Amino acid sequence: MEEYNIAMKKMMRNPYEYHHDLGMNYTLITDKLIVGSQPQKPEDIDHLKREEDVAYILNLQQDRDIEYWEIDLKSIIKRCRDLEIRHMRRPARDFDPDSLRSGLPKAVSSLEWAISEGKGKVYVHCTAGLGRAPAVAIAYMFWFCDIDLNTAYNRLTSKRPCGPNKSAIRGATYDLAENDPWKEPFENLPGHAFEGISNWERKLGKEPFENLPMC
Structure with a gap:
C-alpha cells in the first residue's frame, strides 16, 4: 500500500492531474462511450443514469485504489442494481503497463459486449480516468472500429487530455495475434509496429475474444 501511495503522489504532480475534491469528471468519447474518473458516491450513479443514460459501468480499479480514496464501493454497486445499471470490474494495476497490457483483452x-447490447451508454473508469480507462477505450476503437492506433489515440486525447500507455495497447494487440506463425518477439519490433493492422490481422486478433467471458 505504501508503494501505491508514493506512486499516486507522484502522479498528482504530473501534467495530467486528478483532483479528487472536485468530484467525478468525465468525457463523452462516442455516442455510446464515456471515459471518466471514479464515481465517489451513490449520487454519482444517479447523475450518470439521469443525465447520460448510462446502462453499464466498467470499473478498472483494484481494491487498493478504492481503499486509498475511501470509496464505499458496496453502496455504489447497490445503487447500480437499484437503477438497473450493469456494474462490471476488470481490475488492472495502476502505473503498471504490463498489468494493463495483460488486462486489456x-x-x-466487456466494453464491446456492453456497447453491442445497446441498452445505453457505457461508463469506463479507473481512478482518475487518465490512464487505464482511456487505454481501454482506445484499444476498443482500434480493435473494433476499423481505425488505426494513432487515430484512435489522438481522437480520444483531443477530447480528454490524458496520458494512456500506447505501448501497452500495442503489446496487447501483439498478444492477441497469437496464431500468427510469422510473429517475431515483441521486443524486436520497431516502435511503430502494431499501430496499424490489416483486415486479416484484425480478424486474427478478434478470434481470442470469442472465448473470453463478457463480464
Missing part, C-alpha cells in the same frame, strides 16, 4: 471484451 478482457476489459475490451
Whole structure:
C-alpha cells in the first residue's frame, strides 16, 4: 500500500492531474462511450443514469485504489442494481503497463459486449480516468472500429487530455495475434509496429475474444 501511495503522489504532480475534491469528471468519447474518473458516491450513479443514460459501468480499479480514496464501493454497486445499471470490474494495476497490457483483452471484451447490447451508454473508469480507462477505450476503437492506433489515440486525447500507455495497447494487440506463425518477439519490433493492422490481422486478433467471458 505504501508503494501505491508514493506512486499516486507522484502522479498528482504530473501534467495530467486528478483532483479528487472536485468530484467525478468525465468525457463523452462516442455516442455510446464515456471515459471518466471514479464515481465517489451513490449520487454519482444517479447523475450518470439521469443525465447520460448510462446502462453499464466498467470499473478498472483494484481494491487498493478504492481503499486509498475511501470509496464505499458496496453502496455504489447497490445503487447500480437499484437503477438497473450493469456494474462490471476488470481490475488492472495502476502505473503498471504490463498489468494493463495483460488486462486489456478482457476489459475490451466487456466494453464491446456492453456497447453491442445497446441498452445505453457505457461508463469506463479507473481512478482518475487518465490512464487505464482511456487505454481501454482506445484499444476498443482500434480493435473494433476499423481505425488505426494513432487515430484512435489522438481522437480520444483531443477530447480528454490524458496520458494512456500506447505501448501497452500495442503489446496487447501483439498478444492477441497469437496464431500468427510469422510473429517475431515483441521486443524486436520497431516502435511503430502494431499501430496499424490489416483486415486479416484484425480478424486474427478478434478470434481470442470469442472465448473470453463478457463480464
